[in-house]
Amino acid sequence: MSEAGHSVSTDSDVIVVGGGFSGMYAVHHLRSLGFSVRGIEAGGGVGGTWYWNRYPGARCDIVSVEYSYSFSEQLQQDWNWTQRYPTQPEMLAYANHAADRFDLRRHFSFNTKVIAAHFDESTDLWRVRTDTGEKILTRYLVMATGCLSVPRLPDVSGLDDFGGELLHTGRWPSEGVDVSGRRVGVIGTGASGIQIIPELAQQAASLVVFQRTAAFSVSGVNVRLTPEQIRDVKEHYPEYREYSRHSFGGTMLRANPKSALEVSEQERQEQFEAAWNDGGFAFLASFRDITTDLAANELAAEFVREKIRDMVDDPSVADLLTPTDYPLGTKRICIDSGYYSTFNRSNVTLVDVRRAPIEAVTASGVVTTDGHHPLDTLVLATGFDAMTGALLQVDLRGRAGRTLDQHWRDGPRAYLGIGVSGFPNLFTITGPGSPSVLSNVIAAGEQHVEWIGNCLVHMRDRGFATIEPEPEAESTWVEHVNDVAAQTLYPLADSWYVGANVPGKPRVFMPYVGGVGRYRRRCDKVAASGYEGFVLTPAPIPHAAR
Numbered sequence: 001m002s003e004a005g006h007s008v009s010t011d012s013d014v015i016v017v018g019g020g021f022s023g024m025y026a027v028h029h030l031r032s033l034g035f036s037v038r039g040i041e042a043g044g045g046v047g048g049t050w051y052w053n054r055y056p057g058a059r060c061d062i063v064s065v066e067y068s069y070s071f072s073e074q075l076q077q078d079w080n081w082t083q084r085y086p087t088q089p090e091m092l093a094y095a096n097h098a099a100d101r102f103d104l105r106r107h108f109s110f111n112t113k114v115i116a117a118h119f120d121e122s123t124d125l126w127r128v129r130t131d132t133g134e135k136i137l138t139r140y141l142v143m144a145t146g147c148l149s150v151p152r153l154p155d156v157s158g159l160d161d162f163g164g165e166l167l168h169t170g171r172w173p174s175e176g177v178d179v180s181g182r183r184v185g186v187i188g189t190g191a192s193g194i195q196i197i198p199e200l201a202q203q204a205a206s207l208v209v210f211q212r213t214a215a216f217s218v219s220g221v222n223v224r225l226t227p228e229q230i231r232d233v234k235e236h237y238p239e240y241r242e243y244s245r246h247s248f249g250g251t252m253l254r255a256n257p258k259s260a261l262e263v264s265e266q267e268r269q270e271q272f273e274a275a276w277n278d279g280g281f282a283f284l285a286s287f288r289d290i291t292t293d294l295a296a297n298e299l300a301a302e303f304v305r306e307k308i309r310d311m312v313d314d315p316s317v318a319d320l321l322t323p324t325d326y327p328l329g330t331k332r333i334c335i336d337s338g339y340y341s342t343f344n345r346s347n348v349t350l351v352d353v354r355r356a357p358i359e360a361v362t363a364s365g366v367v368t369t370d371g372h373h374p375l376d377t378l379v380l381a382t383g384f385d386a387m388t389g390a391l392l393q394v395d396l397r398g399r400a401g402r403t404l405d406q407h408w409r410d411g412p413r414a415y416l417g418i419g420v421s422g423f424p425n426l427f428t429i430t431g432p433g434s435p436s437v438l439s440n441v442i443a444a445g446e447q448h449v450e451w452i453g454n455c456l457v458h459m460r461d462r463g464f465a466t467i468e469p470e471p472e473a474e475s476t477w478v479e480h481v482n483d484v485a486a487q488t489l490y491p492l493a494d495s496w497y498v499g500a501n502v503p504g505k506p507r508v509f510m511p512y513v514g515g516v517g518r519y520r521r522r523c524d525k526v527a528a529s530g531y532e533g534f535v536l537t538p539a540p541i542p543h544a545a546r
């Protein structure tokens, strides 16, 4: 069929946008339920975050045996993780293995971006447009576009004038970059910065780190998994996965039920020390109130500050690296491999751009109010337009041509973080209003995909044409998400969780912090009640005629 000179295909029940772990599973699962599915992915292959973030040192901050698909017992028995925190190459290899194993590639169009999707009320179909000029009609649109997929450039002038090599950690060249003998600068000290800095320091002639906000980083304790550990997890996978599905964060981590304020100084220090030695997010779980009580949080923060002072030789550098202006964990806590001690190296300089702001990037380097830093390579570790960026990049229009941008003018609104009122048959995976980035995202994606699968089967079996949230249900959920966040310390920091890293972005705490188990129960209850809070409309034409 042709329309205005473009090809029009109507052969897919579902378009899945994104070929990361959620998009891949959506294609696999919905296909297994008998829907025709097509995936569209901007990158040249599968893997999402792990396709794009190829910078040296890139590593997942959730334990490998947990940050992995649980839907296939055979896959989890066959695949052997080598390290506790998987490196980017290992994650990408796993994504490619899953794509081959489940024969997913043939359903995807790679190097293709969805640029627009308009809901056509006369046919109840989505009209999808890609940057390759293709127009596609589909009944369901599943946005698996990722939470950290749209890189942010720093708001400094002259970036285009830089004469050396300009790189963003989230768009690292697949062929790699050799910085040996080069003068390298890094802007940004979030998770990406603290992972890449130790790696670059080992290669570069000199490394200048431009820091605006100091990061809390805990040791990752990156160890190789032993055969015994692998055997144990494989033997117990079903129980471990079941526990995780009903846990707070979608992992096996169990928070200490005690308050940091109710124990003796000795017990508190021992507990912090044990959690520190355990590594990673265990530190936030060292007491139950680290993320909810400012006094408890301050005790944990002070413990980490003391560690920084121990690790960094020069007290003035240690001071600069020590965060003091936001509660620990309210900007995502970082997990590093030798970050702080990297500043003991003679080829590494820390520049405080809060005191001496960057004035401009020039052809030869970075100028701060304190002087010029000549550079051959400038690395931007400046983060992402998180959670909403990739959704708002698409010209999405629902009923009456209303854009998602209009609907989200005051911040993202979505019922259960899955559906948006006025946007029928649109589903967001790990979207704002769901546990998403505050949980094990692969597990969160699986839960959403399975919920969507059940929903589409329900609609098919009962002959419904559309499903969309009731505006009141959406508002009530958004209020609930805000209320739960307000009971924690999270909204206090200028983090990407609240959109503070993007000028003009409405300040809303985007993920749901009520816990994975509680969220899952709510989603299951909504489905069991026949999709309470959603409006379902009957199909005007027999289902078979689609």
Ligand code: NA7
Binding pocket: 148, 153, 154, 155, 156, 169, 187, 188, 189, 190, 191, 192, 193, 210, 211, 212, 213, 332, 353, 358, 381, 382, 383, 384, 496, 501
């Ligand atoms: P983040 O965590 O958003 O970190 C970005 C960093 O870049 C952060 O230190 C920012 O400082 C800094 N930044 C941004 N713009 C500027 C300018 N103009 N000048 C100086 N410094 C700047 O992104 P990441 O990629 O590290 O991590 C994102 C997530 O990916 C992470 O949380 C994990 O979940 C994986 P700021 O704090 O805004 O002062």
